[in-house]
Amino acid sequence: MTNYNAPAELYPGRRQSSPRVARYQRFPSLAEAVQFTVEELPVAVQSSSLIEASEIRYNGDAIRQLYFSEEYPLRRAFIQNVDGKGERL
Numbered sequence: 001m002t003n004y005n006a007p008a009e010l011y012p013g014r015r016q017s018s019p020r021v022a023r024y025q026r027f028p029s030l031a032e033a034v035q036f037t038v039e040e041l042p043v044a045v046q047s048s049s050l051i052e053a054s055e056i057r058y059n060g061d062a063i064r065q066l067y068f069s070e071e072y073p074l075r076r077a078f079i080q081n082v083d084g085k086g087e088r089l
Contacts, residue, residue: 002066004073006054008033012041013048013060030054030066031074038067039077 008030012022022041027033030053037049047060058066066072 002030002069002071003054004029004031004034004066004071006030008051008053010037011050011052012037013045013050031072034058034063034066034072035074035076037063 006029008027010022010025010027010033012024022045025033025036027036030051033051033053037046037051041049046063049060049063051058051063067076067078
């Protein structure tokens with residue numbers, strides 16, 4: 001079971017053709033770090049981003065899985081389509 005309340009650190013990825021969109025950030029909870037990554041960062045940056053919480057590292061795909069998990073405790077701005085992509089509510 002994932003501890004969504006654990007403090008987390010976000011290491012944003014970068015687009016191949018442009019500089020970093022965001023910088024390293026600390027969040028009071030994994031849930032907030034996941035929410036920021038999925039809802040605020042461009043998709044191209046999400047895929048190469050990394051979140052670390054409780055000595056566990058989550059890459060882009062794992063971050064999206066956390067966000068769309070039934071256990072995710074925060075209100076989502078996106079729902080997951082049949083094709084696995086998110087759609088804004």
